[in-house]
Amino acid sequence: MAAASGWLGRSIERVEDAALLTGRGRYIDDLGVLPGTLHAAILRSSHAHANIRAIETKAAAAAPGVAAVITGAEVSALSSPLVPVLRAPLEGWPIAVGRVRYVGEPIAVVVAADRYLAEDALDLIDVDYDPLPALVDPLAALEPGAPTLHDKLGSNVASDRSFRYGDPEAAFAAAPHRIAVDIRYPRNSCTPIETFGLVADYDAGEDAYDILANFMGPFSLHAVMARALKIPGNRLRLRTPPDAGGSFGVKQGLVPTMVLMAIAARVAGRPVKWIEDRLEHLVGSVSATNRVTRLAAAVDDDGRVRALDWDQVEDVGAHLRAPEPATLYRMHGNLTGAYDIRNVTVRNRVVLTNKTPSGLNRGFGGPQVYYALERLMQRIAGELRLDPLDVIRRNLIPADAFPYRTASGGLLDSGDYGRAIEKAIDEGGLAQLLAWRESARAEGRVCGVGLTAVVEPSVSNMGYIATVLTPEERRRAGPKNGAQATATIALDPGGAVTVHIASAPQGQGHRTVVAQIVADALGLTPADIRVIGELDTARDAWSIASGNYSSRFAPAVAGTVHLAALRLRARLAHSAAGKLNVPAEEIEFVGGKVRARGNPDNAMPFARLAASDHWSPGEASDGDHVLRETVFWTPPQLAAPNDADEINAQLCHAFIFDFCGVEIDRDTGAVRIDKYVTMHDCGRVLHPGMVAGQITGGLAHAIGAALYEEYAYAPDGAFLAGTFADYLLPTATEVPAPLILHTESPSPFTPLGAKGVGEGNCMSTPVCIANAVADALGAATLDLPLTPTKICTLISSREGAAP
Amino acid sequence: MPRLSADARHRVAFVLNGRAVEGQAEPRMLLTDFLRHVLGMTGTHVGCEHGVCGACTVEIDGVPARACLMLAVQADGAILRTVEGLAPEPGRLSLLQQAFRRHHALQCGFCTPGILMSLDNYLRDNPDPREDDVRIFLTGHLCRCTGYVPIVAAALDAAARLREMKETQT
Numbered sequence: 001m002a003a004a005s006g007w008l009g010r011s012i013e014r015v016e017d018a019a020l021l022t023g024r025g026r027y028i029d030d031l032g033v034l035p036g037t038l039h040a041a042i043l044r045s046s047h048a049h050a051n052i053r054a055i056e057t058k059a060a061a062a063a064p065g066v067a068a069v070i071t072g073a074e075v076s077a078l079s080s081p082l083v084p085v086l087r088a089p090l091e092g093w094p095i096a097v098g099r100v101r102y103v104g105e106p107i108a109v110v111v112a113a114d115r116y117l118a119e120d121a122l123d124l125i126d127v128d129y130d131p132l133p134a135l136v137d138p139l140a141a142l143e144p145g146a147p148t149l150h151d152k153l154g155s156n157v158a159s160d161r162s163f164r165y166g167d168p169e170a171a172f173a174a175a176p177h178r179i180a181v182d183i184r185y186p187r188n189s190c191t192p193i194e195t196f197g198l199v200a201d202y203d204a205g206e207d208a209y210d211i212l213a214n215f216m217g218p219f220s221l222h223a224v225m226a227r228a229l230k231i232p233g234n235r236l237r238l239r240t241p242p243d244a245g246g247s248f249g250v251k252q253g254l255v256p257t258m259v260l261m262a263i264a265a266r267v268a269g270r271p272v273k274w275i276e277d278r279l280e281h282l283v284g285s286v287s288a289t290n291r292v293t294r295l296a297a298a299v300d301d302d303g304r305v306r307a308l309d310w311d312q313v314e315d316v317g318a319h320l321r322a323p324e325p326a327t328l329y330r331m332h333g334n335l336t337g338a339y340d341i342r343n344v345t346v347r348n349r350v351v352l353t354n355k356t357p358s359g360l361n362r363g364f365g366g367p368q369v370y371y372a373l374e375r376l377m378q379r380i381a382g383e384l385r386l387d388p389l390d391v392i393r394r395n396l397i398p399a400d401a402f403p404y405r406t407a408s409g410g411l412l413d414s415g416d417y418g419r420a421i422e423k424a425i426d427e428g429g430l431a432q433l434l435a436w437r438e439s440a441r442a443e444g445r446v447c448g449v450g451l452t453a454v455v456e457p458s459v460s461n462m463g464y465i466a467t468v469l470t471p472e473e474r475r476r477a478g479p480k481n482g483a484q485a486t487a488t489i490a491l492d493p494g495g496a497v498t499v500h501i502a503s504a505p506q507g508q509g510h511r512t513v514v515a516q517i518v519a520d521a522l523g524l525t526p527a528d529i530r531v532i533g534e535l536d537t538a539r540d541a542w543s544i545a546s547g548n549y550s551s552r553f554a555p556a557v558a559g560t561v562h563l564a565a566l567r568l569r570a571r572l573a574h575s576a577a578g579k580l581n582v583p584a585e586e587i588e589f590v591g592g593k594v595r596a597r598g599n600p601d602n603a604m605p606f607a608r609l610a611a612s613d614h615w616s617p618g619e620a621s622d623g624d625h626v627l628r629e630t631v632f633w634t635p636p637q638l639a640a641p642n643d644a645d646e647i648n649a650q651l652c653h654a655f656i657f658d659f660c661g662v663e664i665d666r667d668t669g670a671v672r673i674d675k676y677v678t679m680h681d682c683g684r685v686l687h688p689g690m691v692a693g694q695i696t697g698g699l700a701h702a703i704g705a706a707l708y709e710e711y712a713y714a715p716d717g718a719f720l721a722g723t724f725a726d727y728l729l730p731t732a733t734e735v736p737a738p739l740i741l742h743t744e745s746p747s748p749f750t751p752l753g754a755k756g757v758g759e760g761n762c763m764s765t766p767v768c769i770a771n772a773v774a775d776a777l778g779a780a781t782l783d784l785p786l787t788p789t790k791i792c793t794l795i796s797s798r799e800g801a802a803p
Numbered sequence: 804m805p806r807l808s809a810d811a812r813h814r815v816a817f818v819l820n821g822r823a824v825e826g827q828a829e830p831r832m833l834l835t836d837f838l839r840h841v842l843g844m845t846g847t848h849v850g851c852e853h854g855v856c857g858a859c860t861v862e863i864d865g866v867p868a869r870a871c872l873m874l875a876v877q878a879d880g881a882i883l884r885t886v887e888g889l890a891p892e893p894g895r896l897s898l899l900q901q902a903f904r905r906h907h908a909l910q911c912g913f914c915t916p917g918i919l920m921s922l923d924n925y926l927r928d929n930p931d932p933r934e935d936d937v938r939i940f941l942t943g944h945l946c947r948c949t950g951y952v953p954i955v956a957a958a959l960d961a962a963a964r965l966r967e968m969k970e971t972q973t
């Protein structure tokens with residue numbers, strides 16, 4: 001735990017902000033480039049599915065300022081396909097090679113003296129398409145005889161696995177009720193306001209690539225990129241800029257374009273810069289998965305759930321790109337949510353369709369799973385005429401059961417779900433909200449209240465994706481597990497402290513929290529600590545789990561910084577012991593001084609001690625030169641999936657209980673959120689202001705997903721959400737101020753007791769709003785986004801029906 | 804308007820944050836690209852280039868405008884302010900900027916310059932806005948990180964402090 005002085009846990013002002021508020025941020029497009037750097041523009045497919053007969057690039061290559069035109073021919077000659085997680089005959093090129101499979105897929109890259117000239121030349125490229133039938137609906141893609149996207153696969157199913165935990169058949173046979181929901185979860189994306197960007201360079205003499213990109217990891221993909229570029233990892237240097245304009249998982253999707261532009265730089269013989277524009281981002285970057293789910297429960301008369309039967313059809317779009325199908329398996333240990341349900345059966349199918357390939361996105365699998373599970377819990381209450389709150393309460397994992405192993409192998413670290421719910425009901429005023437609903441209804445208004453309870457997983461196990469493989473295949477592939485986090489603390493010759501982290505921050509304020517942690521450990525102030533957030537794989541400590549995803553900062557990265565600071569402090573104390581003539585255990589670090597406990601006059605400035613092994617290493621006690629400390633930390637709880645397919649996919653499990661009240665405008669179909677209460681138990685809170693920021697920001701994303709946002713496709717595969725005027729994000733009038741409540745059950749598995757908090761509301765809020773709308777309209781089946789058109793249809797179909 | 808030829812570069816000169824600046828631009832060059840890549844003023848950001856997100860908002864002749872929807876040559880002779888001109892001096896922040904920092908009204912900071920430019924202008928004309936008015940005003944900006952709640956709080960707090968400052972000055 002942190003020192004008593006206690007910087008940690010306080011909402012101090014962020015060290016990042018002064019620069020960002022004055023226009024001094026250093027985002028990818030703000031950085032200088034080498035003289036002679038060229039600019040790339042991408043020609044993208046206007047067809048959802050077509051063979052390419054020919055690409056005519058001569059006129060473009062001769063256009064003013066153009067240095068090179070690159071197509072699938074060059075890319076396939078100079079690289080290998082991106083390897084998928086599954087051993088399946090899928091062609092994973094970063095650009096169309098002979099065939100396009102989604103609208104927006106790259107067909108050619110023009111590199112020119114500036115972006116304007118590059119885009120001019122795109123107009124001169126002629127593509128001769130031979131259109132093929134397009135598939136948009138994942139269920140249609142399953143039909144025998146459906147057109148196939150990847151002919152060698154023989155169908156559109158990349159994976160079909162079934163799982164069984166406990167005795168689900170017996171539980172279904174014995175239960176008096178079988179209650180089910182059918183869900184079509186839509187496609188959407190968290191669309192950071194800064195788009196993708198990179199600068200790629202190739203050194204022919206050393207056969208080495210250097211890519212600066214606002215990529216956020218996971219850095220396991222470094223290995224995928226190096227393999228695609230046909231070089232060992234030490235010849236692929238990845239660097240990130242000091243600042244990045246949000247990611248929410250999305251910037252993982254840069255991987256194929258990083259490979260593509262690396263090849264472009266190689267062909268052009270000059271560095272190549274590419275800044276994605278918004279139209280490209282929407283049509284062609286990456287998306288969350290859409291999913292078709294049928295979820296059934298075996299239920300007792302009192303609402304107790306005895307078994308679940310999941311059937312999930314995951315639509316990953318046109319290519320299965322690593323780490324997909326991770327969206328489907330991230331939640332595999334958590335398919336029973338906050339509930340004590342011992343019997344589960346699962347069928348997971350991964351389907352290819354003519355849409356943008358999917359990838360990381362805030363919530364990552366959680367929204368899809370909880371939408372089904374929490375709609376189901378409400379349906380159970382509805383069908384059995386029970387109070388939805390009672391159904392939740394009756395099924396909760398009891399407080400004395402932690403750490404709790406779920407049926408499918410998740411290990412829930414800590415919590416007291418019942419207490420959190422009672423506190424939320426009380427402090428959030430559920431009774432008043434229900435009374436409001438009754439009185440509003442008495443006036444003829446259309447109002448509803450929704451509830452939801454979810455477990456928010458964080459810190460991904462690097463082995464969970466292997467759950468998609470059979471135990472046999474896993475044995476052949478070799479074990480994968482753990483989640484290495486790393487931090488380095490360096491002392492300079494002036495005794496100042498610099499910390500390097502490999503968490504690729506995208507605006508969350510990591511540098512501030514790291515400064516707080518190290519200041520606490522070393523008796524300094526956060527202003528004394530300099531934190532470097534940019535990552536350079538050629539110089540910094542990193543591993544495959546490095547990066548900014550699965551809400552791993554607070555539990556894993558901050559915890560590792562804490563461990564590194566404690567280790568450095570212990571070594572410094574040892575060194576100080578000799579200088580102050582007291583045992584190391586008597587040394588304390590307070591107020592910028594290192595001193596003997598109980599004798600504050602026997603002291604030296606911290607900076608003097610910290611600098612000493614630069615200037616007088618000959619005096620170092622036991623020859624330990626205290627200059628730098630690097631710690632790698634991986635939690636032992638993250639084991640590989642076992643032969644029973646049990647997997648603890650995530651290290652930490654926070655708890656969320658939400659409720660909200662909505663009112664629907666009968667004439668326009670607009671949904672207004674009148675009150676939103678969100679209770680979080682994310683373990684120890686490191687910086688309350690940032691935690692509130694994560695919760696409110698996540699809530700805004702979730703409101704978008706619930707009410708407005710959809711990456712919609714026409715039946716022929718045309719993309720219908722190509723601008724911010726078509727893909728509607730919530731604005732300041734659509735996001736209410738939530739009432740945020742906390743309980744704290746520290747995680748016993750993380751160094752600081754913190755759990756992830758960044759994704760929870762993306763999991764809980766869409767279904768909480770849907771439950772409220774369902775309650776208002778008496779609707780049984782409800783798919784997102786709940787647009788006015790959809791709501792109006794529901795209202796008119798309900799007219800005359802009993803509420 | 805002078806006649807410009809499409810394939811030539813033209814001299815564009817205006818006053819930026821109180822200083823005369825100039826550079827060369829083709830007629831088709833966007834004002835955002837001119838500010839960022841010709842003048843090196845990278846504080847103004849580009850989030851959509853189609854006028855929806857507001858990240859590129861600057862002040863032109865006293866009025867907030869979307870620099871991505873303007874050509875550089877259209878700004879010739881104008882008076883511009885950008886986020887780089889908001890702080891009273893290096894190392895100090897304006898009251899509005901301070902309020903943003905206090906309320907954690909930014910995370911990644913990418914939308915922030917545009918929002919600051921709009922609010923700076925708005926609070927000059929509307930020193931005592933209601934919360935609802937601030938919210939409606941902010942609908943011209945997209946922020947993906949904060950959920951807007953702390954931005955609204957920062958704007959109201961800054962308004963209160965600006966009023967206080969005015970009162971003590973009079």
Ligand code: FES
Nearest residue numbers: 850851852857871
């Ligand atoms: S970049 Fe100008 S409004 Fe989005």
Ligand code: FES
Nearest residue numbers: 910911946947948
């Ligand atoms: S702070 Fe990131 S978009 Fe607003």
